[in-house]
Amino acid sequence: MLRQVAEGVWTQESEFCRSNAVVVQGRAGVLLIDPGVLGSELAELADDLRVLGQPVVAGFSTHPHWDHLLWHPRLGVAARYGTARCAATVQARLSDPHWQTRLAGLIPPGIARQVPLDLLGLITALPPEAARIPWEGPQVRIVEHQAHAPGHAALVIRERRVLVAGDMLSDVLIPLLDLADGTDPIEDYRVALRLLEGAADGVDVFVPAHGSIGGPDQLRARIDQDRAYVDALRDGGLCHDPRIGPTATFGKEWLPAVHERQLRHLAQRRERDGASG
Numbered sequence: 001m002l003r004q005v006a007e008g009v010w011t012q013e014s015e016f017c018r019s020n021a022v023v024v025q026g027r028a029g030v031l032l033i034d035p036g037v038l039g040s041e042l043a044e045l046a047d048d049l050r051v052l053g054q055p056v057v058a059g060f061s062t063h064p065h066w067d068h069l070l071w072h073p074r075l076g077v078a079a080r081y082g083t084a085r086c087a088a089t090v091q092a093r094l095s096d097p098h099w100q101t102r103l104a105g106l107i108p109p110g111i112a113r114q115v116p117l118d119l120l121g122l123i124t125a126l127p128p129e130a131a132r133i134p135w136e137g138p139q140v141r142i143v144e145h146q147a148h149a150p151g152h153a154a155l156v157i158r159e160r161r162v163l164v165a166g167d168m169l170s171d172v173l174i175p176l177l178d179l180a181d182g183t184d185p186i187e188d189y190r191v192a193l194r195l196l197e198g199a200a201d202g203v204d205v206f207v208p209a210h211g212s213i214g215g216p217d218q219l220r221a222r223i224d225q226d227r228a229y230v231d232a233l234r235d236g237g238l239c240h241d242p243r244i245g246p247t248a249t250f251g252k253e254w255l256p257a258v259h260e261r262q263l264r265h266l267a268q269r270r271e272r273d274g275a276s277g
């Protein structure tokens, strides 16, 4: 079900991981950002847009993770954009002959049959350092950084006073660092949070890819919360983050283990760098 969050901007929340799809009204149709996860939800979104008489004229994936790369035939054949780095990463992963096996290891088995993979990752690369999404509608500025995934993009729709944060600033997920690709994942994350902080002025509504949508005060609080978490990881120390604490309402079965894994990985990295330096 579409929910209006600003003038000309709607979201639809998925059952999977509280994912938010974002729809932006343009001149002759809509821009669809991170469309969703389950086939039935994508079809419902396509139906709702049809009832509204709004074809999808452009798509965008905030980053190259499977749950942000899905599509449905009924959403049409508009170009689906990503940053150059995002598109190159998707391309590299899809050209691996074992990609379907790898992907099967990432999608929770309970929903695997409901996730339509046929159109996964058909991303058109924007030029490197592209500043905006090319489409007929309110200007959408790309804030690219390397936290969480290569070529991750947050989006600022200044005219609508909306920030689309991608996989950051969530109230349910702790910062998930890109431990596979980055050479300095902590610093990459800190740089990205500074960029988001710089983009926060004039934002009335921000939409994280997973979790609750919020206003300007929550935006500042989430930036602070993510920074405190990342700093705690960096210092290898205690972390009192509510998202993995006793009062957490989401991901109790798996998020604490992800946190432990990040801590372990970074400790090993420090040891290795210490040994080589």
Ligand SMILES: [Zn+2]
Residues within 6 Å of the ligand: 063, 065, 148, 149, 167
């Ligand atoms: Zn992600």
